Amino acid sequence: MRQIKNVFEAIMKYGHDEDFCPSASEEFVATEAPAGSTDKLSILAERVRRGEPLWHPEDRSDYSGLTGAVRPRE
Numbered sequence: 001m002r003q004i005k006n007v008f009e010a011i012m013k014y015g016h017d018e019d020f021c022p023s024a025s026e027e028f029v030a031t032e033a034p035a036g037s038t039d040k041l042s043i044l045a046e047r048v049r050r051g052e053p054l055w056h057p058e059d060r061s062d063y064s065g066l067t068g069a070v071r072p073r074e
């Protein structure tokens with residue numbers, strides 16, 4: 001029998017995700033991508049596809065050291 005890889009497969013097979021437990025693989029590493037960024041969203045999506053937890057304990061937790069674009073007011 002094939003092992004359930006991610007939460008989507010669990011829902012398709014059982015109709016719910018109550019028993020699905022994500023597991024960390026070697027690819028489950030922290031990211032410096034800031035919350036809400038395109039990079040962070042891509043990383044979270046990939047973690048879900050691989051059946052890993054969404055949040056790594058060492059993921060970036062603040063916005064220190066980042067700069068953003070400033071747009072002049074009209």
